[in-house]
Amino acid sequence: MHQPLQPLPPGAQPDTASDVAIGAIPRQIHLALIDDDAEFRGAVIAAVQHSNDTRLVAIAASGAEGALLLQQAPADVLLVGASLPYGAGLTLIRQAARRWPGCAIMAGTTLGDRADLLACIEAGAAGYLSKDSSPLQMLEEIRSVGSGGGSINPLIAHRLLVRARRGEPVLSSYEAQALELIAHGFTAGEAARRMQVTRHAVLACVRRIYARLERAAGRQIT
Template sequence: MIRVLVADDEPLIRAGIRMILTSAEDIDVVAEAADGRQALELAREHAVDVVLLDIQMPVLDGLSALAELPRYAPGAKALVLTTFGERENVLRAVTSGGAGFLLKDTAPAELILAVRAAAGGHAFLSPAATRHIVDSLAATPAAGARAEAARRRLAALSPREREVLDLLGEGLSNADAGSRLHMSEATVKTYVSRILAKLQCENRVQAALLARDALS
C-alpha cells in the first residue's frame, strides 16, 4: 500500500482528497494535517510514502514544509496541490524539489496517477499545471545571458523535438501532443524523455520554462 498524508487547512478539501485516493485499492491515507508544521510531524510519525501539500497553509506554508521534509521523512515524496496564485509561489514550487505539481481542479484519476508516480520515484506534472506555470511566468522576460544560454541548450534538439517541446509548453498531455503531431502516445513519451535528457531538465515544466527563456 502507498501511505499518503494530506496537508490542507480546509477540512472539506482534505475529505475530498481522502475520498478520491482511498477509492484506489493500493492507496491508504494514513494521516491529515491542517498546517505545514503538523504535516512534517505526522510525516515522520507515520512513515508516509507521499505527502500532498497545499501551498497556502497557516503556521508553515506548503513550500517551506517541502524544503524541510527530507529532515523529517527522508523517503517521502511530495506533491504540491494548489491553485497557484502568486508568481513567487510558482517559482518556488518549480525549484523546491517536489515530485509533482497539480492544480486543485485536477481530475480524480489524474490525482491517483500522480500519487502512484510519486511513490514510484517519478516526477508528475499535470499538463494544466505546466501551462499555468509557463503562463504565470510569461510576463517576466529572461535576462539576456539566461536567454542566450537557453538558446544554446535548445540548439541540441532536433526540429521534431522542438515541436514536441512547444506542445508541452502549451500544456498538452502526451496523448494530445501525439494527436496533434500524428504520433502514438508512446512515441511522444520517448521524445519527452529524450528532450529532458538533452536539456538536462528534471521535468517537463523546467523544459517548458527553458523554451520560454529562449524566446525572450
C-alpha cells in the first residue's frame, strides 16, 4: 500500500525553508557529474565550491569516461547529461541504477531535451536539473533529490496523469491530486499549501511514483 501524504501537525506552516529537504540532509552530499558540456560542468563546479554540504567527488566529460566512473565507489547523487551523444545519457542512467542502487540520479537537461525526461525517469532518474539554473537552484535541487525528493514540472505531471488513465502508474488519490495541481502550473510548494501538507511530502510522493515507473519499465525490458 502506498503511504498517503501526511497532513501538517497543528500550528505547522507548509513550504517553509526547511521543507526543501525530504529528510535530514546528509552532513555532506557526494556528487558525481557526467556531461560533455564544458560550460555546464564549470557551472556545477562553481556552485559546489560555494557549498559547505555538497562535494564534487568525480567528473566525466564523455559517455566513455562516465562508464569508467561508474566502476568507482558510488556517490550520493549522480548528475548525468540527458543529451550525451548516441543515447549515452539514458544508458548511463540505467547502468547507474543497477550498479549504484543507493545513489539518487539526476538528468541534466536543456529546454530542447526536456521532452525526454520521462524516459530518463523510467531509466532510473529521480529528478532533473535544468542547465540554466542559478547556482542556488542547482544546490537546492541536488539537496532535494539527495534527501529523497523528486523533481517535477507541469509537462511531466501531465504525462504521468495520461499514463495513469491507461493503468500505469496506478495512483493513489493523494498522488493524483498532487499531479493534477502541478500539471495545472502550481509549484510543489503551492500544491503543498493547497493540500495542507509540506513541500517535502509532495516531492517524496513524486519520488515514489518515479520508482514505480522505473520498476515497470524494467519489467518491460526483461
